[in-house]
Amino acid sequence: MQLSIVGSGYVGTTIAACFAEVGHDVVNVDIDEDIVATLNDGDAPIHEPGLDDLVAEHAGDRLRATTDYGAVRDTDATFLALPTPSEDDGHIDLSIMKAGARSLGAALAEKDGHHLVVTKSTVVPTTTEEVIAPILEEESGKTLGEDVDVGMNPEFLREGSAVEDFLSPDKVVLGSETERAAETLRDVFDPLVARADDPPVVETGVAEAEMIKYANNGFLAAKISLANDIANICKEYGIDSEEVLSAIGLDHRIGSAFLGAGVGWGGSCFPKDVAAIIAAARDVGYDPAMLEAAVEVNDRQPVRLLGRLREHLDPDGARVAVLGLAFKPGTDDVRNSRAIPLVEALLDANADVVGYDPVATENFREKYPEIEYADSAGEALYGADAALVVTDWPAFADLDAEFDAMATPVVVDGRRIVTRREGIVYESLV
Ligand SMILES: NC(=O)C1=CN([C@@H]2O[C@H](COP(=O)(O)OP(=O)(O)OC[C@H]3O[C@@H](n4cnc5c(N)ncnc54)[C@H](O)[C@@H]3O)[C@@H](O)[C@H]2O)C=CC1
Numbered sequence: 001m002q003l004s005i006v007g008s009g010y011v012g013t014t015i016a017a018c019f020a021e022v023g024h025d026v027v028n029v030d031i032d033e034d035i036v037a038t039l040n041d042g043d044a045p046i047h048e049p050g051l052d053d054l055v056a057e058h059a060g061d062r063l064r065a066t067t068d069y070g071a072v073r074d075t076d077a078t079f080l081a082l083p084t085p086s087e088d089d090g091h092i093d094l095s096i097m098k099a100g101a102r103s104l105g106a107a108l109a110e111k112d113g114h115h116l117v118v119t120k121s122t123v124v125p126t127t128t129e130e131v132i133a134p135i136l137e138e139e140s141g142k143t144l145g146e147d148v149d150v151g152m153n154p155e156f157l158r159e160g161s162a163v164e165d166f167l168s169p170d171k172v173v174l175g176s177e178t179e180r181a182a183e184t185l186r187d188v189f190d191p192l193v194a195r196a197d198d199p200p201v202v203e204t205g206v207a208e209a210e211m212i213k214y215a216n217n218g219f220l221a222a223k224i225s226l227a228n229d230i231a232n233i234c235k236e237y238g239i240d241s242e243e244v245l246s247a248i249g250l251d252h253r254i255g256s257a258f259l260g261a262g263v264g265w266g267g268s269c270f271p272k273d274v275a276a277i278i279a280a281a282r283d284v285g286y287d288p289a290m291l292e293a294a295v296e297v298n299d300r301q302p303v304r305l306l307g308r309l310r311e312h313l314d315p316d317g318a319r320v321a322v323l324g325l326a327f328k329p330g331t332d333d334v335r336n337s338r339a340i341p342l343v344e345a346l347l348d349a350n351a352d353v354v355g356y357d358p359v360a361t362e363n364f365r366e367k368y369p370e371i372e373y374a375d376s377a378g379e380a381l382y383g384a385d386a387a388l389v390v391t392d393w394p395a396f397a398d399l400d401a402e403f404d405a406m407a408t409p410v411v412v413d414g415r416r417i418v419t420r421r422e423g424i425v426y427e428s429l430v
């Protein structure tokens with residue numbers, strides 16, 4: 001099939017390269033000329049394992065990129081993979097989606113024949129039908145359900161394993177309101193589903209598909225927060241939370257994934273998506289108490305970590321090493337990283353902060369140029385009065401002699417990754 005993808009970021013580039021891999025002809029439309037040139041040169045504009053190889057193999061053949069929305073006219077379906085950030089009050093900010101829909105609608109005005117527009121971005125229920133579809137109709141002059149249809153196909157990939165997650169999904173969710181839209185979506189996904197060993201395909205309505213994405217992210221975020229709540233109780237009793245959580249994970253109704261207790265969840269999606277669905281729920285008159293509690297527990301974890309530090313040392317004037325600046329291991333992404341509230345609280349407390357991350361230092365430095373950065377964990381620990389472990393980079397588990405070079409070896413571990421031993425004043429958050 002001929003497919004177009006609007007937006008060539010984490011999601012847009014990954015799905016474009018993977019759709020090309022399963023046999024479709026794909027064109028990426030992005031307003032960023034550098035991204036377009038990079039893709040056309042056969043390079044991936046983002047770093048994801050396996051993506052470079054796919055882009056190198058298919059660019060110039062089944063995969064190309066352009067800044068010209070007119071390219072969508074030669075395709076059967078367009079996926080909108082544009083950012084959906086948060087407004088200050090948590091509501092979803094649809095301005096980029098609306099701009100993309102306007103450009104797409106204008107381009108479709110000159111298309112002969114049917115076109116399917118699929119929302120790939122995470123959007124609150126009814127956005128596709130009540131916000132995107134009317135813009136498409138107005139700009140294209142076409143009629144919904146006749147010349148143009150809309151669909152919704154939520155994405156569940158994780159940063160750091162995007163290609164693998166997309167090509168081997170746990171499920172594929174296809175939201176549509178007409179048989180023609182459902183058929184086109186099936187045609188798009190059939191080759192991927194066959195190659196992925198037949199994962200379940202959930203055919204549903206458009207608003208249901210939109211809600212499934214928030215339910216998925218909300219549930220996972222709440223699962224981590226519940227694990228943190230339980231781990232905090234364990235800590236107060238002096239009970240080993242890891243033993244408790246790994247035992248409950250053996251119950252197949254609970255499952256062991258996403259029970260990792262610690263300093264909490266961050267990243268470009270959980271915080272904004274949980275905030276957006278809470279705001280949307282309130283707009284329709286429902287108070288989502290569980291999701292609000294998930295946020296509250298998450299916000300408390302960094303505060304608790306600092307409380308543990310204060311049990312050993314007053315941060316005022318102390319040199320504190322922050323190990324891990326990325327929002328999770330395996331990425332240089334620092335958006336909503338748990339290191340952010342910690343560094344801010346340490347600066348407020350007049351601490352002398354030195355940060356270290358294997359790959360995310362430059363991104364963090366852009367936000368916090370005022371703190372010191374080290375080139376290795378050893379350098380960050382050298383002469384420090386305390387260390388806070390914020391991201392569970394596997395290499396932190398191997399740190400050992402480096403702790404002996406601290407002025408006082410106080411280690412407050414927010415991810416339970418450091419190996420405790422004699423000679424370290426070890427304190428875990430949970
Ligand atoms: N990043 C992730 O791991 C996941 C993201 N999502 C959702 O997917 C959506 C997209 O997210 P990302 O790919 O992370 O965004 P991103 O920020 O990485 O990429 C967005 C791309 O859109 C381009 N763009 C902006 N305005 C445009 C316009 N008017 N026309 C054409 N291109 C335009 C930008 O230049 C950029 O390349 C969001 O709704 C997000 O919540 C869903 C699952 C996973």
Ligand SMILES: O=C(O)[C@H]1O[C@H](OP(=O)(O)OP(=O)(O)OC[C@H]2O[C@@H](n3ccc(=O)[nH]c3=O)[C@H](O)[C@@H]2O)[C@H](O)[C@@H](O)[C@@H]1O
Pocket residue numbers: 122155156157158159160217220224257258259260261262263264265266267268269270327328329
């Ligand atoms: O909508 C999205 O964009 C994506 O959001 C998350 O993916 P991602 O943010 O890339 O990363 P995760 O691996 O889910 O981690 C999110 C946060 O939770 C934290 N986490 C994760 C697991 C755990 O057990 N404990 C825990 O604290 C991580 O440290 C990280 O800060 C979801 O896992 C994806 O399914 C979804 O598509």
